[in-house]
Amino acid sequence: MLYVYWFRKDLRTDDNAALAGFFKNLPDGSKFCLIYIKNRNSFNYFGEKRISFLNESLKELSRSLSEKDLDLQIIEGKSAGIFREITEKYGKVILYFNRQVEPYCIKRDKEVKEIIDSVGGQVFDYNDTCILEPGEVKNEAGDQYRVYTPFKNKSLGIIGKSHYANIRTDLSSLKKENETDLSLNRHKSIKSEDLKSSVKGIIEGGRNSGISLLKEFYENGISEYKEKRDIPSVTGTSMLSAHLHFGTVGIREAMRTAMSALNKAESESSKTGIQTWINELLWREFYYHITFFNPRLTSESFRNEYDDLNWSYDEELFDKWCRGMTGFPIVDAGMRQLNSEGWLHNRVRMITAMFLTKDLFIDWRLGEKYFAENLIDMDFSSNNGGWQWCASTGVDAQPYFRIFNPYLQSKKFDPKGDYIRKYIPELKNVPSEFIHEPDKMSSDDMKKYNVIIGKDYPAGITEHSLAKERVVSEFKKIKKY
Numbered sequence: 001m002l003y004v005y006w007f008r009k010d011l012r013t014d015d016n017a018a019l020a021g022f023f024k025n026l027p028d029g030s031k032f033c034l035i036y037i038k039n040r041n042s043f044n045y046f047g048e049k050r051i052s053f054l055n056e057s058l059k060e061l062s063r064s065l066s067e068k069d070l071d072l073q074i075i076e077g078k079s080a081g082i083f084r085e086i087t088e089k090y091g092k093v094i095l096y097f098n099r100q101v102e103p104y105c106i107k108r109d110k111e112v113k114e115i116i117d118s119v120g121g122q123v124f125d126y127n128d129t130c131i132l133e134p135g136e137v138k139n140e141a142g143d144q145y146r147v148y149t150p151f152k153n154k155s156l157g158i159i160g161k162s163h164y165a166n167i168r169t170d171l172s173s174l175k176k177e178n179e180t181d182l183s184l185n186r187h188k189s190i191k192s193e194d195l196k197s198s199v200k201g202i203i204e205g206g207r208n209s210g211i212s213l214l215k216e217f218y219e220n221g222i223s224e225y226k227e228k229r230d231i232p233s234v235t236g237t238s239m240l241s242a243h244l245h246f247g248t249v250g251i252r253e254a255m256r257t258a259m260s261a262l263n264k265a266e267s268e269s270s271k272t273g274i275q276t277w278i279n280e281l282l283w284r285e286f287y288y289h290i291t292f293f294n295p296r297l298t299s300e301s302f303r304n305e306y307d308d309l310n311w312s313y314d315e316e317l318f319d320k321w322c323r324g325m326t327g328f329p330i331v332d333a334g335m336r337q338l339n340s341e342g343w344l345h346n347r348v349r350m351i352t353a354m355f356l357t358k359d360l361f362i363d364w365r366l367g368e369k370y371f372a373e374n375l376i377d378m379d380f381s382s383n384n385g386g387w388q389w390c391a392s393t394g395v396d397a398q399p400y401f402r403i404f405n406p407y408l409q410s411k412k413f414d415p416k417g418d419y420i421r422k423y424i425p426e427l428k429n430v431p432s433e434f435i436h437e438p439d440k441m442s443s444d445d446m447k448k449y450n451v452i453i454g455k456d457y458p459a460g461i462t463e464h465s466l467a468k469e470r471v472v473s474e475f476k477k478i479k480k481y
C-alpha cells in the first residue's frame, strides 16, 4: 500500500487543506510519496511566461520540501496513465488532493478515482481553492445565483472565522525512510533544477514572492484599494492573481490578511478599501460557483441564445487587436502590456475585451483563448466569466446596449495618458489633450509631436459610434426587449 499526495493548484506546504489531512491521517510507518504531474497536453493554455511562473513555483516548493528532507517527484505524462502505472507497481493507493472545479479537471479526477478504486484504494479530496466550497452558495430556491451582488451578500452571511482559519500542516511526522521513490518505467521524472524559466513575465513565481506581495499589499495597498484599483498607471492592486491561481498563496491566507487589516483599520476609508478588496475575492468565488454549476461554459455562452449571434471572425482585425495596433491607444497599451508582461490591469482587461467583442464584434471565445495563452494568472473561471461579462453573453452581464466608449474610459482612468505612454513609445511626445484620440491631431500637431498617424502609429481601425449601432442591431436580432 502506498500513500500519495498529489500537488496541483496548491503549490505550498503551509495552510494546505488536503496536505494537512494527508499528514494527519498517514499511519505510522506507511510508505508515502509527494508528487506533481506535468502534463504536456494541458499546455494548450500555457504561454511561456506562465510556464516560467509554474516552474519557479515548483522549484521553490521542491526546495522547501528538501529542507525537511522530503522529495517532490515531478512526473511528466497524463495523470490516468501515471496512476495506472503506480497502481500496477504498488497495488493499493491512498490518494490525497485538493479539488478543482474546471470540467476537464473533474473528468481527469474521475478517471484517476476509477483506477484507484479498481485496486481497492481510496481517494480523499478537499476544498482548498475557494473560501466557500464551489456549489455551496445557493439562492432561496436552491438554485445557483446568476447575479453577483446577491451571491456576495449571501456569501458574506455564511463566511465565518472557520472558513479562513489556518489549517496547520505538520510535516515533522514524515520519516525519510518511508518515502518511496516511484521510479516509473513508462513515465519520465523531471528534476526540479532542470525546470527552465526562460521567458519571465512581470510576476515572479514561488511562495516567497507571493507572500512578499501579500505583505506589501497589507502594509501599503489594501486601505487605499478603492481609490487606486481602477488606475492602470499605478500599482493599486495586489497582483496576487497568479499566486492565488497556483496556490503559492492560499485563498484563506488572503482572506485572513484582509480580515486582520479590517480589524485594525481606524478610518472609514480604510475599511471601505479593505471591504472592496474582499468583494473582489468574492468575484473569484462567484465565477468558481458559475463554473461548478455550468461545465458547458468551456465552449458555450452562459446565455445560450447568444450562441446564435453572427459574430465576426475577421483575422486581420483580430491580429491587430492581439498586437496592440488598433489605433485606440488605451486598447493598444493594454494588449502590449499583456504581450510583454503576461499580466493586465483589471480595468484594461475590461476595456480590451469590450473593444474586441463590441467595437469589432469578434467572438469572445477568440479573446478568451488569447488571454488564456498569454496571461500568467490564466484561470478558467475568472477568464471565462470576465469575457462573457464583457461580451454580454454571461452572468451578471453588462446589457448588450451598454458598451464601453474606449475614449471616455481612457480619459477617465488614464487622464494624463501615463499608462498609454508607458506601453506605446510612438506616442511618448503626444500631450494629454490628444493622447486618447491621436487621430484628432492636425498634420502640424503630428510633426510637432513626432508621430505620423497612419504611418508611425495606426489610425483607428473602426469607428466607435458605427460599431455600437452594429452591436445593438445584431443583439436585437436574437432577442426582442
Ligand SMILES: Cc1cc2nc3c(=O)[nH]c(=O)nc-3n(C[C@H](O)[C@H](O)[C@H](O)COP(=O)(O)OP(=O)(O)OC[C@H]3O[C@@H](n4cnc5c(N)ncnc54)[C@H](O)[C@@H]3O)c2cc1C
Pocket: 229, 237, 238, 239, 240, 241, 242, 244, 245, 280, 281, 282, 283, 284, 285, 287, 344, 345, 346, 347, 349, 350, 353, 371, 375, 377, 378, 379, 380, 382, 383, 384, 386, 387, 390
Ligand atoms: C476579460 C477578463 C479576463 C480575466 N481573466 C482572468 C484570469 O484569467 N485570471 C484571474 O485571476 N483573473 C482574471 N480576471 C479578473 C481580474 O482582472 C484579475 O483577477 C485581476 O486583474 C488580477 O489582479 P490583482 O491580483 O492585482 O487583483 P486584485 O484587484 O488585487 O484582486 C484580488 C484578487 O481577487 C480576484 N479578482 C479580482 N477581480 C476579479 C474579477 N473581476 N473576477 C474574478 N476574480 C477577481 C483575483 O483572484 C485577484 O487576484 C479577468 C477579468 C476580465 C475582465
